[in-house]
Amino acid sequence: MRRIIYGISLWVFVAAAACTIAAIALPEWITYTAPTSSPSSTPIKIAYGLHKRCSSLTGQCTKFPQYEDCQDGDRYFCSMWRSTGFFMNLSVVMELACVIAYITILVGGRASREAGWKILAVLLGLVAAGQLIAMALVAYLYDHDKRFFPGWVLDKAWILCTVSWSVLVVDMFGILLAKLLMPREDDYEPIPEPRL
Secondary structure, eight states: OHHHHHHHHHHHHHHHHHHHHHHHHOSOSEEEEEOOSSTTSOOEEEEEOSSEEEETTTTEEEESSOGGGGSGGGHHHHHHHHHHHHHHHHHHHHHHHHHHHHHHHHHSOHHHHHHHHHHHHHHHHHHHHHHHHHHHHHHHHHHHOTTOOBTEEEOHHHHHHHHHHHHHHHHHHHHHHHHHHSOOOOSSOOOOOOOO
């Protein structure tokens, strides 16, 4: 039964990890869309990702933040934005450690299934905490930085990050709950008494 619980937990984790990777890859953490005067033309869109900024005006994405983005009063913004990228990348590394923990627990014997919850719950909590910090940093910048005036919105990547850490927290508590509610596994099968 424990193997089934860990298997379900693994699939939930894989879904959260896919959200994490998509959040890092999508250049849409914060976006601005402005309608144009002509209804037939496409609206102007500027999008900030963790590592690039895209604009429909130029039709291309550039590395972000660049040196000129981090001058004078913008150093604070740049250091917080880079910290967000660091926490998201660290989360991916921790997710790789989670994969190794899942494999070890599922392939290992009874002892690894009974004790594996300790390491796995801590790893899932660390991944969720890193993503929560990244999400909070972007939300703080969105609320307080002068470059984000009304019209800017927290977009798809930010939502994916929020979904990911939320699912990881639920997964972690599911593993802890299974530990508390499930009986210990026996390492032998009872031998039925012979009938006379």
